[in-house]
Amino acid sequence: MFLPQKERDLGFLEKFAELVEAYDILNDCKYSIPALLMLPLVLMNTATWDTQSCPFSSVVFFVTVFTKILFLIYLILYFFCLFYEGSLIEKEDNLTTEFDGKKKRDPPIVRDLYLSLEELFYGCTKKIRISRRMLNEDGVTTCYRNRILVVDIQPGWKEGTRITFPEEGDQGPNNIPADIVFIVKEKLHPRxxxxxxxxxxxxxxxxxxxxxxxxxxxxxxxxxxxxxxxxxxxxxxxxxxxxxxxxxxxxxxxxxxxxxxxxxxxxxxxxxxxxxxxxxxxxxx
CATH class of the missing domain: 2.60.260.20 (Urease metallochaperone UreE, N-terminal domain)
Incomplete structure (x- = not known):
């Protein structure tokens, strides 16, 4: 083990720096994975096999050819992934969201609610039927169910008033349901x-x-x-x-x-x- 804080020789410091650099490179999957996959190929090419005396010469030949083919396939896929690195990172973020427990909130669902002047004068109650996707007991699968939202219209409400029902949108295992928002609109009146x-x-x-x-x-x-x-x-x-x-x-x-x-x-x-x-x-x- 090299402990540069205890060593006075500059040679130890240089060697320690090389080890740190090598560790950082191997710690990066872009470099470590190719290195690991190249290891069997290197071993196959550098090993000396006596095909006449080795009883497994045909097996060794097959493994060598298979390893080279596998390595070529990997190289194609590896450079393809590097080319589309941005999209892969985005997909990785989505997968991370699915598995790290962090759910994203769906955008609000906005609908107009048309009311007459009489309804806004007196106030009234509106019952709005919606169909929403809801989680089953297993917490993964969903089914559609009907639900009634009750809107209590207060006397004097103006056009543009917003009524929000928190998290009444579609449920899912990886999302927070959207808010349902109704915006008051006035109907034309004859007088x-x-x-x-x-x-x-x-x-x-x-x-x-x-x-x-x-x-x-x-x-x-x-x-x-x-x-x-x-x-x-x-x-x-x-x-x-x-x-x-x-x-x-x-x-x-x-x-x-x-x-x-x-x-x-x-x-x-x-x-x-x-x-x-x-x-x-x-x-x-």
Whole structure:
């Protein structure tokens, strides 16, 4: 055994360095495996066999030829593996993941959940049926089973609200199931359009009503009938705001946004000659 810390001679230090280098080379599988496979070939080539006196000469010849063929096959496979070293490393990482107990989480499964304004106004419960792959008792094989996910919709939720069911995706022996995520989407409504916590109602009126006043009847989401008087002159940018008749606030459903009434003024295509004189009597501010 060489102990360079105890030896003063430089020759010992050089020899110790050579041994360390040789050990590092043989410790690398790229060098150690070829060396081990070449060993039988070297022994066969360097050994001296007397084919006349050796009773096993035919066996020795067969082993020699077989060893050379095996070595050539290995060389082809070895250089092929070196050429695809990157892909092999990736596969090795996957195998390592399978056998070292570290599981990878599957990416989340995202689905849209379309809801009406009435459902978002009152809140509701949605039951969604899914089919997922689940592990059997052996922990390896899987089978498909149906499952019901219950989504509790809270009053006032807005479009874009995310509901997450952790690890409800497909199970497997080497993965962590994905999260299932539902994203709230609003269905088109025949009467209202939502703006944050406000509801927008658009009605069409003719030019005469816009100047003389009128009232608007609106059926709310909770089936009440509102009669809103409009006593102002309605211009194209005019909007009537009714406080507290909008959508409930998700953080405090007792509070509500506003109802905004907007108007589309229908102008006549032409005015009869006998009615034109009335325009001169219209007041100006």
């Amino acid at each position: 209202f359009r939502r703006e944050q916590n406000d509801l927008v109602y658009t009605t069409h009126i003719d030019l005469g009503k816009s100047l003389t006043g009128f009232s608007v009847e609106i059926e709310t989401l909770d089936s009440r009938l509102l009669n809103i008087p409009i006593n102002d002159i309605v211009h194209p940018n005019y909007a009537k705001i009714v406080t507290g008749e909008g959508m409930p606030l998700s953080k405090d459903p007792a509070q509500k946004g506003n109802l905004i009434i907007r108007f589309e003024i229908l102008f006549p295509h032409r005015i009869l000659a006998e009615k034109k004189h009335t325009s001169f009597h219209l007041p100006y501010s």
